[in-house]
Amino acid sequence: MDHGIDYIDKFEYKEVVNVWEASVRATHHFLKEADIAYFKPLILNTYLDAVELRCCRDEYCKIIGFVGVAEENLEMLFIHPSHRGKGIGKTLLDYVINSLKVNKVDVNEQNEQAVGFYKHCGFETIGRSETDASGKPYPILHLELIKI
Numbered sequence: 001m002d003h004g005i006d007y008i009d010k011f012e013y014k015e016v017v018n019v020w021e022a023s024v025r026a027t028h029h030f031l032k033e034a035d036i037a038y039f040k041p042l043i044l045n046t047y048l049d050a051v052e053l054r055c056c057r058d059e060y061c062k063i064i065g066f067v068g069v070a071e072e073n074l075e076m077l078f079i080h081p082s083h084r085g086k087g088i089g090k091t092l093l094d095y096v097i098n099s100l101k102v103n104k105v106d107v108n109e110q111n112e113q114a115v116g117f118y119k120h121c122g123f124e125t126i127g128r129s130e131t132d133a134s135g136k137p138y139p140i141l142h143l144e145l146i147k148i
Helices: 008-026 033-050 088-099 112-120
Strands: 052-057 064-069 075-079 104-108 123-129 140-145
Touching: 008 033, 008 064, 008 075, 033 064, 033 075, 052 088, 064 088, 075 088, 104 112, 112 123, 112 140
Parallel strands: 075 104
Antiparallel strands: 052 064, 064 075, 104 140, 123 140
């Protein structure tokens, strides 16, 4: 399956948030319902405008995965759970590394699948924070792409 990279328009933000929420519910089992409710409007109204967005779409042009980048940092990468395991995350990650010069990502330590994915793709842990950027008690690993 060919996964082309596409831009995201502001009118598609609700669709992006739907992908985010489905992905988070499938992978972030450590989050409480209140946390998802807390982050959802922030994603929609603040975070999406703060990053450069790219996505992959299905054959019906629906967004099935997306990335957000700011200052060479990967700020978000989420794949709809019904499309996981199909190379979409790798396609998006390769794109932002090669085209947007991404070399760092912060990831929830408790999201073991994501940690494994980034390490498999050449990232290594360079630091750890006890809380996330919102001060919530979810440890964050700071990863950097190691050039060989």
